[in-house]
Amino acid sequence: MAHKEPENLIKMRKNIVAGNWKMNTTVEEGVELASEVNDLLKGKKANCEVVVCVPFTHLVPVHGVIDEGVMGLGAENCSEHDKGAYTGEVSASMVKSTGASHVILGHSERRQYFGENNAQLLAKTKQALANGLTPIFCVGEVLEERENGSYNDVVKGQVEALFELSPEDFSKIIIAYEPVWAIGTGKTATADQAQDMHAHIRKVIEDKYGKEIADNTSILYGGSCKPSNAKELFAKPDVDGGLIGGAALKADSFMGIIEAFD
Numbered sequence: 248m249a250h251k252e253p254e255n256l257i258k259m260r261k262n263i264v265a266g267n268w269k270m271n272t273t274v275e276e277g278v279e280l281a282s283e284v285n286d287l288l289k290g291k292k293a294n295c296e297v298v299v300c301v302p303f304t305h306l307v308p309v310h311g312v313i314d315e316g317v318m319g320l321g322a323e324n325c326s327e328h329d330k331g332a333y334t335g336e337v338s339a340s341m342v343k344s345t346g347a348s349h350v351i352l353g354h355s356e357r358r359q360y361f362g363e364n365n366a367q368l369l370a371k372t373k374q375a376l377a378n379g380l381t382p383i384f385c386v387g388e389v390l391e392e393r394e395n396g397s398y399n400d401v402v403k404g405q406v407e408a409l410f411e412l413s414p415e416d417f418s419k420i421i422i423a424y425e426p427v428w429a430i431g432t433g434k435t436a437t438a439d440q441a442q443d444m445h446a447h448i449r450k451v452i453e454d455k456y457g458k459e460i461a462d463n464t465s466i467l468y469g470g471s472c473k474p475s476n477a478k479e480l481f482a483k484p485d486v487d488g489g490l491i492g493g494a495a496l497k498a499d500s501f502m503g504i505i506e507a508f509d
């Protein structure tokens with residue numbers, strides 16, 4: 248058995264800043280934004296992994312203007328089905344074939360507006376993993392659940408939806424904690440609220456998969472994250488980066504958040 252480092256000396260899990268463009272930008276605008284970010288990142292070595300998750304229509308052209316090793320590319324969703332008669336759907340293998348490496352799954356907007364449930368999200372996660380994509384799996388409570396105190400249980404239930412996965416598969420997942428009341432509202436969770444929830448999520452994972460997998464899982468914070476609050480959030484021990492909506496739509500604010508790791 249190899250020598251083990253004393254605990255907490257080395258953080259094995261990755262720090263990640265991922266953009267979620269949602270339903271914004273034309274292809275032309277998206278390509279311009281991605282090249283701008285790519286150029287800025289080439290000029291300076293980021294201290295975290297950077298990924299942009301873009302609309303399906305943008306995957307191929309954006310892949311064409313970003314450099315491997317500089318930033319990764321992801322989709323914002325994929326089908327829970329493999330292939331076939333599902334008009335309008337996009338499969339995980341199609342996403343993979345664009346050159347993408349990641350896919351956001353279970354974003355609260357998908358859960359809320361498109362009725363995605365735990366069973367579907369597990370199926371989507373399995374599709375993503377089977378096709379070599381890294382899921383960025385989103386969890387988070389709504390305002391009412393924050394106010395009535397059920398938020399820890401709600402988020403635990405959302406994470407547990409994945410517990411059918413083998414330890415090997417689960418260890419490939421990135422979790423994003425996004426309190427729904429903080430998304431696009433300008434209302435950020437405090438750094439302490441984020442830390443408490445991230446530590447809770449890590450404990451839920453540890454209870455099922457053990458300490459090593461829990462310690463190696465990157466847990467990102469999302470919800471009105473911006474350059475002015477990113478540093479304080481990312482300084483928390485269990486906050487391993489962010490999933491960024493609005494602030495990812497401008498190269499300078501996205502870079503400002505990436506630089507919070509400098």
Ligand code: PGA
Nearest residue numbers: 430431470471491492493
């Ligand atoms: P926001 O969105 O940064 O605009 O709040 C985050 C997200 O929904 O992923």
